[in-house]
Amino acid sequence: xxxxxxxxxxxxxxxxxxxxxxxxxxxxxxxxxxxxxxxxxxxxxxxxxxxxxxxxxxxxxxxxxxxxxxxxxxxxxxxxxxxxxxxxxxxxxxxxxxxxxxxxxxxxxxxxxxxxxxxxxxxxxxxxxxxxxxxxxxxxxxxxxxxxxxxxxxxxxxxxxxxxxxxxxxxxxxxxxxxxxxxxxxxxxxxxxxxxxxxxxxxxxxxxxxxxxxxxxxxxxxxxxxxxxxxxxxxxxxxxxxxxxxxxxxxxxxxxxxxxxxxxxxxxxxxxxxxxxxxxxxxxxxxxxxxxxxxxxxxxxxxxxxxxxxxxxxxxxxxxxxxxxxxxxxxxxxxxxxxxxxxxxxxxxxxxxxxxxxxxxxxxxxxxxxxxxxxxxxxxxxxxxxxxxxxxxxxxx
Numbered sequence: 001x002x003x004x005x006x007x008x009x010x011x012x013x014x015x016x017x018x019x020x021x022x023x024x025x026x027x028x029x030x031x032x033x034x035x036x037x038x039x040x041x042x043x044x045x046x047x048x049x050x051x052x053x054x055x056x057x058x059x060x061x062x063x064x065x066x067x068x069x070x071x072x073x074x075x076x077x078x079x080x081x082x083x084x085x086x087x088x089x090x091x092x093x094x095x096x097x098x099x100x101x102x103x104x105x106x107x108x109x110x111x112x113x114x115x116x117x118x119x120x121x122x123x124x125x126x127x128x129x130x131x132x133x134x135x136x137x138x139x140x141x142x143x144x145x146x147x148x149x150x151x152x153x154x155x156x157x158x159x160x161x162x163x164x165x166x167x168x169x170x171x172x173x174x175x176x177x178x179x180x181x182x183x184x185x186x187x188x189x190x191x192x193x194x195x196x197x198x199x200x201x202x203x204x205x206x207x208x209x210x211x212x213x214x215x216x217x218x219x220x221x222x223x224x225x226x227x228x229x230x231x232x233x234x235x236x237x238x239x240x241x242x243x244x245x246x247x248x249x250x251x252x253x254x255x256x257x258x259x260x261x262x263x264x265x266x267x268x269x270x271x272x273x274x275x276x277x278x279x280x281x282x283x284x285x286x287x288x289x290x291x292x293x294x295x296x297x298x299x300x301x302x303x304x305x306x307x308x309x310x311x312x313x314x315x316x317x318x319x320x321x322x323x324x325x326x327x328x329x330x331x332x333x334x335x336x337x338x339x340x341x342x343x344x345x346x347x348x349x350x351x352x353x354x355x356x357x358x359x360x361x362x363x364x365x366x367x368x369x370x371x372x373x374x375x376x377x378x379x380x381x382x383x384x385x386x387x388x389x390x391x392x393x394x395x396x397x
Contacts, residue, residue: 012053018141022148023059044172052111066124068095098136134161147172150375152390181371190315198223199321222323235288269300278328298324299334308341320352343368352379
């Protein structure tokens with residue numbers, strides 16, 4: 001059970017508070033095209049302003065690879081945050097992030113003021129967790145707050161290194177919510193506990209499957225990785241996505257599920273097509289009976305029913321990865337069916353970031369889920385049972 005100090009455990013009045021946010025938002029021609037991450041950061045920022053802290057925000061954006069790239073500047077974020085907060089967010093434009101502008105801006109702060117630093121990845125030490133940049137960041141503040149779950153699985157200066165040079169390091173509301181939902185769902189779930197895994201690769205979810213088989217009552221496997229399981233069991237999968245190196249592993253997992261008394265469900269039918277495009281002609285076949293020149297692109301109607309039925313009795317569900325090529329509307333039906341099934345049950349439903357979060361939001365089911373994780377890679381590592389450096393670095397209660 002993770003028990004970290006949060007912004008509710010400290011008094012920041014008159015103190016300089018450095019907050020690591022996740023403002024890695026999509027930009028088009030300098031305009032923010034999706035501001036979910038900015039909105040998600042507001043509760044923590046507002047709390048620190050209300051408590052009379054001097055609030056210094058920092059984040060990375062994209063991959064400038066250690067050099068100042070104007071198109072990856074956080075200036076548009078400062079402008080939009082000023083509107084969302086109803087007060088000025090002063091932007092410190094320094095190529096070296098902690099430079100003359102940042103130091104002067106912080107020096108001039110009154111209680112409740114907000115400053116945003118430039119993209120932390122303008123400094124090449126950031127991703128290497130280098131000491132010098134960590135000390136630079138720490139020199140600006142008395143207290144550090146980490147509210148960026150999306151980068152919690154990486155040890156960088158702005159979420160881990162800086163904590164070595166400040167006495168007080170706590171988590172923000174967004175981070176707290178991720179720890180509560182993801183951490184506790186896996187370690188102390190209300191049962192029946194069901195995990196649904198999709199997406200394209202078995203290889204990226206190996207440790208997740210392994211860890212979850214020790215914890216869940218039912219494990220559902222869909223998406224591209226289901227074809228590796230079908231082939232492992234002697235089925236034909238045509239030109240479907242497959243990882244031949246993982247056939248033995250798939251069989252081991254099937255055996256482990258049996259051994260543990262876990263109900264392991266894989267698709268019973270598949271929507272196939274001869275080419276990878278939305279308008280390709282569809283054929284529905286039994287799982288493991290795919291024609292040599294066809295590929296599976298979605299779970300079939302019987303599988304949708306099977307999976308939807310399986311979750312009806314659940315009390316906790318974790319879902320990571322789509323059921324098919326959901327970007328193509330004609331092959332999104334499986335993913336929609338699972339989202340719909342989760343929206344209708346009375347259970348704690350947790351969506352593990354990345355593609356599944358995008359699918360649930362794009363399909364309009366976002367507000368029906370208990371928790372949608374803001375971190376794809378980070379939520380996967382949480383489900384693997386790994387310790388996340390960004391979480392570990394915060395002070396314990």
